Amino acid sequence: MSAPSPSDRFAPYVAILGRGPGRSRALTRDEARAAFAMVLAGEADPHQIGAFLMLLRYRGEDADEVAGLVEAARAASGLAGVALPGALDWPSYGAGRTRKVPWFLLSALALARAGVPVLMHGTNTFSAGMSVAAALTALGLRPAEGLRDAERMLAAERFAYLPLRVLSPALDRLIGLRGLFGLRSPVNTVVRLLDPARAAAGVDGVFHPAYVAVHLGAAERLDRPRLLVLKGGGGEAERNPAKPATAHLWQRDAGVAEMMLPAWPGAGAAAAEAVDPAAVWHGAAAPPHVMATICATIALGWLAVGRAATPAAADAAAQDIWAARRR
Numbered sequence: 001m002s003a004p005s006p007s008d009r010f011a012p013y014v015a016i017l018g019r020g021p022g023r024s025r026a027l028t029r030d031e032a033r034a035a036f037a038m039v040l041a042g043e044a045d046p047h048q049i050g051a052f053l054m055l056l057r058y059r060g061e062d063a064d065e066v067a068g069l070v071e072a073a074r075a076a077s078g079l080a081g082v083a084l085p086g087a088l089d090w091p092s093y094g095a096g097r098t099r100k101v102p103w104f105l106l107s108a109l110a111l112a113r114a115g116v117p118v119l120m121h122g123t124n125t126f127s128a129g130m131s132v133a134a135a136l137t138a139l140g141l142r143p144a145e146g147l148r149d150a151e152r153m154l155a156a157e158r159f160a161y162l163p164l165r166v167l168s169p170a171l172d173r174l175i176g177l178r179g180l181f182g183l184r185s186p187v188n189t190v191v192r193l194l195d196p197a198r199a200a201a202g203v204d205g206v207f208h209p210a211y212v213a214v215h216l217g218a219a220e221r222l223d224r225p226r227l228l229v230l231k232g233g234g235g236e237a238e239r240n241p242a243k244p245a246t247a248h249l250w251q252r253d254a255g256v257a258e259m260m261l262p263a264w265p266g267a268g269a270a271a272a273e274a275v276d277p278a279a280v281w282h283g284a285a286a287p288p289h290v291m292a293t294i295c296a297t298i299a300l301g302w303l304a305v306g307r308a309a310t311p312a313a314a315d316a317a318a319q320d321i322w323a324a325r326r327r
Contacts (some may be wrong), residue, residue: 001325006044007039007043007045007096009038010035010043010048013027013031013034013035014048014052016031017052017056018051024055024064026062026064027062027064027065027066027068027138028068029063029064029067029143029221030068030075030252031112032065032067032072033053033071033072035072035138035189036068036071036072036219037067037075037076038074038287039052039072039166039174040073040170042078043278043320049174050177050180050181051301053174053181053186053201054181055182057183057185057186061186061189061211062214063065063214063218063220063221063230066150066193066214066217066218067188067218067221068287069187070189070190070193070194070218071222073168073171074194074289075191075195076168076170077105077171077196078147079194079196079320082117082147082196083112083197084147084151084160084196085117085151086117086118086119086196086197087116087118087305088200088201088202088240088301088304088305089107089119089197089199089201089202089205089303090119090120090121090196090197090203091192091193091204091237092104092105092117092120092121092122092123092132092204092228092237093164093175093191093192094108094127094205094207094233094234094236094238097132099128099129099233099234099236099237100129100130100131100144100275101130101274101275101277101290102124102129102130102236102238102277103127103134103280103293103294104179104236104237104238104292105120105132105135105136105190105277106277106281106294107112107295107297108120108159109304109325110141110298110321110322111298111301111321112159112184113158113190114321114324114325115299116158116219116302116305117158117184118158118159118160118198119150119159119162119178119196120159120160120243121162121163121167121191121196122161122191123163123164123165123175124190125175127145127234128195129234129274130231130274130277133161133163137163138278139203139277139278139281140278143161144160144162144166144215145160145165147162147167149194150162150196162196165286167194167253168191168303169197170214170290171187171190175188177193178277184203189214189215189218191220192215193215195228200305201225201226201227201228201304201306202219202224202226202228202304203227203228203229203240203304204227205231205232205233205234205235206229206230206232206235207230207232208231209231212229212230215229216229216248216250216256217228219250219281222252224252225252226249226250226251226304227250228247228248228249228300229248229249229250230245230247230261231245231246236302237277238297239264239293239299239300241263241264241267241289241292241293241296242263242267242268242289242292244260244262244263246258246259246260247261247311249304257312260311261296261300261311262315264292264295266288266292267292267293268287268288268289268292269287269289270289275287275290276295277309282326283326294322295318295319295322297316298317298322299311299314299315299317300314302314302317302318302321
């Protein structure tokens with residue numbers, strides 16, 4: 001008797017998810033890890049991959065499943081045992097249709113100048129606005145070309161941006177399937193939780209509030225030290241300064257806590273036209289809504305790494321951090 005083919009071995013995972021009402025179930029963490037390892041290794045048939053991803057989405061994301069998927073993704077991306085010197089993990093995978101400039105990037109750069117190493121990673125393929133890579137170019141900076149390059153950049157400048165296409169071409173291709181499905185898949189959650197640097201803390205934005213619990217639950221299962229999650233603009237870790245928001249903080253030694261983030265005073269309305277990020281960084285332009293967005297998001301990162309105990313303290317520190325960015 002011949003050994004079962006890879007597609008034969010993968011079929012039971014699709015069947016578990018798709019048997020129908022009363023018979024299907026979520027994958028266990030071990031099953032999710034094994035199944036996604038096959039996907040990333042190219043062992044599953046493309047039809048099976050499409051069915052697998054959409055059934056995961058249709059059933060609703062499960063923290064155990066997501067933890068297993070993340071573990072498989074880390075192993076396949078060569079991240080097992082990697083520990084880049086990044087104090088703050090900052091995923092950027094939003095796809096907001098109304099997004100213009102990634103102001104959170106300037107917040108992250110200001111935090112880096114204030115002594116908080118930041119490893120940002122992501123892709124903005126499906127975003128309508130300026131990508132992080134394009135904004136870096138406007139600022140005279142560049143993305144990292146690989147893990148070792150990111151390590152050098154973190155050591156020299158305390159900031160690095162790793163595009164997903166460099167970090168994991170296989171995951172980047174799966175993210176790209178959104179163009180065929182017309183829908184995001186759980187891979188969008190997986191890449192947000194990838195944490196390439198095994199950072200001391202993370203800050204994560206989600207598009208739908210329902211995903212907050214999944215991210216926090218996966219962070220617990222993956223033994224993350226700290227993770228701050230909020231519903232952010234366009235699914236990014238960026239505060240809308242005009243509205244109050246709730247941040248959810250997972251801490252390994254204290255569990256989950258909620259923090260109410262107030263609206264930023266004098267935020268004003270967003271500008272109709274995009275503003276040059278370089279002009280803002282160098283102080284040549286300072287639209288009130290942009291400045292409020294940047295400072296409110298700096299405060300978010302300051303809370304994520306535990307430099308402030310309360311939102312009020314973080315908000316107070318944020319303006320000083322921004323003012324000191326070019327000293």
